[in-house]
Amino acid sequence: MQNDWLYIGLFLVIATLIPVAALVTSWLVSPKKNNPIKQSTYECGMETVGENWIQFKAQYYIFALVFLVFDVETVFLFPWAVSLGKLSLFAVLEGIVFVLILIAGLVYAWRKGMLEWV
Amino acid sequence: MTAMQIFFLIVGLVILGSALMVVTTHNLIHAALWLIVTLFGVAVLYAILNASFLAVVQVVVYIGAIAILFIFAVMLTRKEIRDHGPQLNSGWWLNVIIALLTFGGLLWMLQSWNGFSKTAADFPSSYDAVGQLGKALISPDAFVLPFEVASVLLLAALVGAVYIAFNPHSGDFRK
Amino acid sequence: MNFWYDPVNFIAHWLTSLLTGWGVAGWIASVIIQLIGVVLLISLMMVFDIFLVWVERKVVARFQDRLGPNRVGPFGIFQPFADIIKLIIKEDITPAGADKVVYNLAPILSMMSVLLLWAIIPLAPVIFGVDLNVGALYIVAAGSIGTLSIIMAAWSSNNKYALIGAFRQVAVLISFEIPMIATMLIPTILAGSMGMNEIVQGQQTVWYVVLAPMAAIIFMIAAIAELGRSPFDLNEAESEIVAGFHIEYTGMKFGLFFAGELLHAFTFGGFWAILFLGGYHFFGLENLGPLVAVIILLAKAMFGYWVIMWIKYTMMRIRIDHMLAFNWKFLTPLAFVLLMLTALMNTLLRGTSTGVYILGMLLTNVLLGWIIVEILRGYSRGERQKTEGVAPATATAHR
Numbered sequence: 287m288q289n290d291w292l293y294i295g296l297f298l299v300i301a302t303l304i305p306v307a308a309l310v311t312s313w314l315v316s317p318k319k320n321n322p323i324k325q326s327t328y329e330c331g332m333e334t335v336g337e338n339w340i341q342f343k344a345q346y347y348i349f350a351l352v353f354l355v356f357d358v359e360t361v362f363l364f365p366w367a368v369s370l371g372k373l374s375l376f377a378v379l380e381g382i383v384f385v386l387i388l389i390a391g392l393v394y395a396w397r398k399g400m401l402e403w404v
Numbered sequence: 405m406t407a408m409q410i411f412f413l414i415v416g417l418v419i420l421g422s423a424l425m426v427v428t429t430h431n432l433i434h435a436a437l438w439l440i441v442t443l444f445g446v447a448v449l450y451a452i453l454n455a456s457f458l459a460v461v462q463v464v465v466y467i468g469a470i471a472i473l474f475i476f477a478v479m480l481t482r483k484e485i486r487d488h489g490p491q492l493n494s495g496w497w498l499n500v501i502i503a504l505l506t507f508g509g510l511l512w513m514l515q516s517w518n519g520f521s522k523t524a525a526d527f528p529s530s531y532d533a534v535g536q537l538g539k540a541l542i543s544p545d546a547f548v549l550p551f552e553v554a555s556v557l558l559l560a561a562l563v564g565a566v567y568i569a570f571n572p573h574s575g576d577f578r579k
Numbered sequence: 580m581n582f583w584y585d586p587v588n589f590i591a592h593w594l595t596s597l598l599t600g601w602g603v604a605g606w607i608a609s610v611i612i613q614l615i616g617v618v619l620l621i622s623l624m625m626v627f628d629i630f631l632v633w634v635e636r637k638v639v640a641r642f643q644d645r646l647g648p649n650r651v652g653p654f655g656i657f658q659p660f661a662d663i664i665k666l667i668i669k670e671d672i673t674p675a676g677a678d679k680v681v682y683n684l685a686p687i688l689s690m691m692s693v694l695l696l697w698a699i700i701p702l703a704p705v706i707f708g709v710d711l712n713v714g715a716l717y718i719v720a721a722g723s724i725g726t727l728s729i730i731m732a733a734w735s736s737n738n739k740y741a742l743i744g745a746f747r748q749v750a751v752l753i754s755f756e757i758p759m760i761a762t763m764l765i766p767t768i769l770a771g772s773m774g775m776n777e778i779v780q781g782q783q784t785v786w787y788v789v790l791a792p793m794a795a796i797i798f799m800i801a802a803i804a805e806l807g808r809s810p811f812d813l814n815e816a817e818s819e820i821v822a823g824f825h826i827e828y829t830g831m832k833f834g835l836f837f838a839g840e841l842l843h844a845f846t847f848g849g850f851w852a853i854l855f856l857g858g859y860h861f862f863g864l865e866n867l868g869p870l871v872a873v874i875i876l877l878a879k880a881m882f883g884y885w886v887i888m889w890i891k892y893t894m895m896r897i898r899i900d901h902m903l904a905f906n907w908k909f910l911t912p913l914a915f916v917l918l919m920l921t922a923l924m925n926t927l928l929r930g931t932s933t934g935v936y937i938l939g940m941l942l943t944n945v946l947l948g949w950i951i952v953e954i955l956r957g958y959s960r961g962e963r964q965k966t967e968g969v970a971p972a973t974a975t976a977h978r
Contacts, residue, residue, distance in 0.1 A: 291451035291459070292610070293709040294698055296617045301694035304621055305687045305835050312667045312831035325675040342480050342742075344569070346750050349903065350476050351565045353753045354469040355558050356911070360760040361461050362541075362554060363918075364716060364773060367764045369538030370922060371771040371929070377542040378926045380552065382919045387555040389915055391562040392907070398566050401907045403900035433734060437681065440727065460716040468723025472753065475730055479742075534712060534773060 348400055352392075359388050412452060419445035430488075432478045440471045457534050583868050585705050587616070617698075620708060624697050628842045632659040634881075635841055635888065642892040662834075669830035676737040677827065685732035686828065686835040692725035693843045700849055701776045702876055703859055703869035714775040715763045718850065719756065722805060725843070726752050729824050732836075736827035744823030747899050751811055754906045755804035761914035762798040765791050765921050766854045779858030784933060786857035790940040791921060793948055795855040797914055799886065802847045804902070807840065809891040811902060848883025852876060856883070913951065920947060 366381045395401060422441040429435050443466045450459035493499065540546040582589045591612050598608040633648070633656055640647025648655030673682060698708035699717055711717055726749055733745030767773050769790060770781035781787075788795045804811040825836045852858060856879050859865045859872035897905070920943055928939045 289452075289454060290456065290709045290711050291454070293613050293617065294451070294695070294711070295448075296610075296614055297621070297695060297698045297708065298691070300614075300617050300621050301691045302687060304625060304694070305690040308667075308831055308835065309683070309687070312669075313671060315668055316830060317668075317670050319670065320672075322675070324672050342746065344480060346746055347473070347476050347480055348565070348569055349750050349754060349907075350469070350473045352562065352907070353757065354465075354473060355562045355565075356757045357469045357760075358465055359555065359558055360757065360764070361465055361716070362551070363764055364767065365457070365534050365538035365541055367538070367767040367922070368532075368771065368773055369535045369542075370768050370925065372535075373539070373542065373926075375926050378922050380542045380548055381922060384552060384555045385915050385919055387552075387559055388562075389912060391559040392911065395562060395566055396908060398570065400566050400569060401904070403903055437731070456711060456713045457716070460713045460720045463720035464716055464723060468720065468726065468756075469753070472723075472726065472730070472749065476746075479734075479746075532712070 345403055352395060352400070355391070356388065359384075408452070412449070415445055415448050415452070419449075433475065436471065436474045436478055439474065440467055443467050443471065455533070457537065583870075586869060587706050591616075616708070620697060621694055624694060624842065627845075628838050629659045629663065631841045631845055631884075632662060632838065634884075638885070638888050639892055642889075666831050666834035671832070672827075672829050674737055674827045678735040678737075681731050681735035682827075683832075685728045685735065686832040686839075688728035688731065689725055690835045690839040692721045692728065693839045693846060695721045695724075696846045696850075699775050700846075700853065700876075701779050701858060703872035704780075704865070706869050706873060707776060710774055710776045712772065712774045714778075715760075715767055715773040718763070719760055722752075722756065732828070733824040736824070738827055741824050741826045744826075748807055748824060751804055751899070751902055751906075752807070754903055755801045755811075755910070758797055758906065758910040758914040759801035759805060761911070761918050762794045762801065763854065764918055765794040768918075768922055768925055775853055775858075779853055779860070782857040782860055785937055786855065786860070788855040788857075789937060791855070791917075791944060792941070793913075793917055793944045794921070795851070797910060797917070798854065799851060799883075801910065802851060803887055803890060804906075806844050806847060806887070808844060808887065810894040810897045812891075812896060844887050845880060845884045848885075848887060849876070849880035851883040851886075852879035917944075917947060 362384070363381065366377070366384075370378065370381075419442050422438045422445065425438040426435045426442065429438065443462065447459045447462040447467075450456075450462055541551045542548050594612050594615070595608050598611065599605065603611070636658065637647040637655070648658040651657045651661050673679065696718060699711050699714045701707040701710075729745050729748055729752070733741040736742075766778050766781075766787050769787055770778040772778065772781075778787075825833055828836060853876075858879075859876040861875045865872035865875055921940070924939055924943045928936045931939070
């Protein structure tokens with residue numbers, strides 16, 4: 287059962303337990319005197335103005351979409367990069383074509399104004 | 405039952421349980437977070453099978469990009485993110501019976517398959533999985549055409565996103 | 580093997596023989612030994628994290644021409660312990676309407692995602708957690724868990740300022756991941772592997788900062804944005820939205836966010852050292868023993884951390900639209916062009932001698948940098964003419 291990921295799994299468990307231990311220590315020794323004023327939402331010391339919900343810009347979603355496309359592209363590039371040392375120039379050119387197609391996509395999105403934060 | 409099988413059963417139960425919570429919880433953000441648990445469970449399955457590259461790609465692409473996209477979409481659409489309507493269909497007992505019958509049929513078909521008691525073959529420790537994948541992706545008699553077509557597909561997705569977000573009336577983007 | 584040259588394996592063998600001597604099964608013994616290694620590594624990192632709080636406060640004080648903490652212990656070295664005691668005994672206030680489970684889970688996930696990174700760092704040729712052959716993507720995966728914890732923290736706080744800060748921060752985080760991954764591809768190409776151990780071993784003759792200096796610079800910029808530190812620190816823009824996504828966190832939960840951010844910065848200083856500055860290599864000094872190699876790596880990581888702090892305490896915060904424009908219109912195309920050029924030059928110069936190879940790669944980077952500077956000069960000249968309306972030459976002639 288020699289698996290690299292067993293170590294990572296143990297690491298995950300212990301790395302979760304240590305902050306939990308810190309929080310439990312804090313919960314044990316801290317005072318607990320709740321009142322409604324302390325629990326109200328913080329807005330620089332004033333009463334909250336308006337509802338607790340704001341209209342978010344659609345621009346966040348656009349950036350997340352563009353990020354998704356480029357994330358998948360870079361994930362595809364990793365196997366190419368690892369085996370590049372043993373391959374011919376043709377392989378390099380294939381990878382360059384891959385990247386150029388997506389750079390063209392980025393330039394298209396740029397020219398259409400999708401990358402503005404208006 | 406070896407330790408691997410017990411561990412696989414636990415991970416499988418976690419995946420199924422969190423997938424069930426995705427569709428039955430009332431709060432949309434909670435549904436997105438349960439989906440993240442499901443995706444992480446699948447990544448753990450890949451890690452058990454020693455498919456390291458797939459496990460990290462699962463976390464990077466699914467949890468790091470797609471789940472965040474889901475959460476953005478949920479927060480951008482509606483103020484009311486709690487679903488107050490009825491959670492079950494009106495004829496739900498019929499659906500349960502059909503699902504159980506299908507499951508029984510699948511079990512009966514698979515009972516003679518010997519794959520349940522086989523363990524996965526161990527990789528030799530010097531096996532360079534990512535390097536082999538890279539060689540396969542660019543050699544002309546393996547997968548170079550799907551590799552390049554994948555980039556064209558991503559370009560199509562980008563162009564599609566631009567088109568959807570572009571409002572032709574104002575010549576600009578919908579806010 | 581003796582203790583000095585191979586400490587981890589020596590102790591592991593001794594413990595294995597001890598445990599199997601007591602009748603424990605072989606695989607349980609190996610799991611227990613791995614568990615002991617994990618606990619040791621994480622405990623060392625948490626202790627180091629405490630030390631980092633002191634370093635941060637002293638360095639920021641020196642940058643601001645003052646002394647920093649110097650009362651508690653010699654040179655104020657026990658100050659972080661006083662900070663921790665204060666944070667532990669503070670009352671834990673949960674805001675009304677907060678989602679309890681997600682609210683408590685967020686700081687734990689944030690700290691966990693930073694600690695996970697230390698599993699793959701090669702501290703010495705024989706001291707490392709695990710030699711994962713997908714180390715570069717593992718860094719990105721751990722970073723994405725951290726991104727998730729920011730959204731969870733902000734949404735569960737039931738506070739619209741927390742949500743504003745977190746959304747801007749997450750938009751910056753995901754945007755700057757692209758140049759970071761693209762520049763991480765360059766040491767992968769040069770070393771032929773994604774694993775951190777192989778990348779460090781590939782730098783035995785020459786550090787990758789000589790072969791790809793522009794990649795090192797872009798990685799540092801993207802890493803500072805990933806950390807959420809100034810000049811990209813929208814998450815805690817103190818003058819704007821008080822404390823960003825951790826407004827509603829008190830006591831030790833805030834302590835976990837804060838200490839996690841410092842440790843994250845130090846970890847990325849470490850990754851900058853591993854990917855570009857040669858890791859534990861230092862002109863053959865690391866062959867004296869693994870402990871010397873550990874000290875070399877930690878010194879380089881501290882140098883990277885000092886560069887990050889230097890930039891933080893010198894530069895002003897950048898506006899969100901400038902940040903995103905800087906990333907998508909400058910860094911991302913530049914990173915991909917650099918990647919293509921490096922791949923091309925690496926294959927063309929592969930057969931030549933070492934000196935020609937080094938010179939070729941260095942000249943490619945310098946040439947690309949010069950072209951970029953010329954493009955930027957032309958662009959800024961055009962912008963200046965648009966705002967001022969006259970060409971500079973005629974302006975001086977009319978004086």
